[in-house]
Amino acid sequence: MKIIAVDAGKYATKALSASGDKVLFRTKSTQLTASLDIEATGNSNKVIYEDDTYIIGEQGEQIDYGLEKNTLLHKMAIYTAAYRLGCKGEIAAVIGCPTNIYLSKENRKAFQDNIKQKPKKFVVDGKLQNIDFKRVLIMPESSGVVYTNKELFIGKRVGVIDLGGRNMNFGIYDNLVPQPNSMMTTNQGSMHIETMIKREFEARYRRGLAPRDLEDIILNGGIKYQGKVEPESKKALSKIYKVYVEEVIADLKKEFPLDLMDIVVTGGTSILVKEALQEVVPHAQAVEETQWTNVAGFLEIGKVKFK
Structure with a gap:
């Protein structure tokens, strides 16, 4: 089989x-x-x-x-x-x-x-x-990262932040063992980032943006106009990423003492906001090939x- x-x-x-x-x-x-x-x-x-x-x-x-x-x-x-x-x-x-x-x-x-x-x-x-x-x-x-990166969890209390497309999943693992009361899901995945981009960029550039436009903005690192990425849009996008990470971390800190435990971040969206994560949560660890973890x-x- x-x-x-x-x-x-x-x-x-x-x-x-x-x-x-x-x-x-x-x-x-x-x-x-x-x-x-x-x-x-x-x-x-x-x-x-x-x-x-x-x-x-x-x-x-x-x-x-x-x-x-x-x-x-x-x-x-x-x-x-x-x-x-x-x-x-x-x-x-x-x-x-x-x-x-x-x-x-x-x-x-x-x-x-x-x-x-x-x-x-x-x-x-x-x-x-x-x-x-x-x-x-x-x-x-x-939970997948616990089985691919055991060295990050053995003998430690670790919070796992999994940033996906629609959802953000969180859980605390104590020496590899999941703590059920800590496990939660919110709708703070990359689609939330797209909503933030749509709101900011439609107001800034006074034009409607379709879902495909939002994907292009993320892919290009800013909004493209006449074949070139508009410089101010790159700054605006970086700010959105930071605000997004700050929101996710602030919501988690209401429930859990993140500063008192190791933090491991996984999921494809974590690649997108890598710099913001390093700034907001300096002790957070990313794993290789995080989209596949x-x-x-x-x-x-x-x-x-x-x-």
Whole structure:
């Protein structure tokens, strides 16, 4: 039975297999119709899920902005990731979910059962698939780093700040052991940063900005006008990143004494705000390949649990 790990985030889906395969694609979709029937291009796949057809990945246009992970988009992303890892037949998977879902046994089981329930039909790029999630283990999104970077946790009390696409997950680990009362999820991921950018830049430049414009501003380090990044926008963007980090840390400090423990920061958004993090939380430690930390940790768990 093939063992895989999947972290289907709001921004991107990351997946690894025990055999060394690796997959990354955007968690976006477009439902196709008789008047809109195209082939997938770029880092995308054309998927038939039961009776409907979708484009999943980079070419998709719809993003799920909700806090929930037990959605059709995320289920299709997880199944598509399994296909792209070469899975056929029965597989065992460790799948990440927000901490607030993980803490509820009922919600955790509902998510697990939904993934295990096979669609009546699942076709990818014209090929009928037989993918059966026989065994599924659900893990909190902030926990992967504990299994990939044990040296940061042994004999220590460590707060983990996981900055994702939609959510910020936090948890305290005492000598590798999670403290349940410390585990929490807020909607302070990179989508919150995009909201801050939209508010500031629309007022500053007096023009409406679509979601794709916001992504370009982040990618380019400022707003591009006539092919060049506007210098003042770079300063404004850096200020937004700092304000964002200050908000996240201030909210956490209301509940937890961050200055009295080691801090480890993970997640793709942490790369974006790296300089602000170093300024606001000087003792925070970032890990290498931080975007892959959670899913890599999940895979290590799967290798042990599914032996």
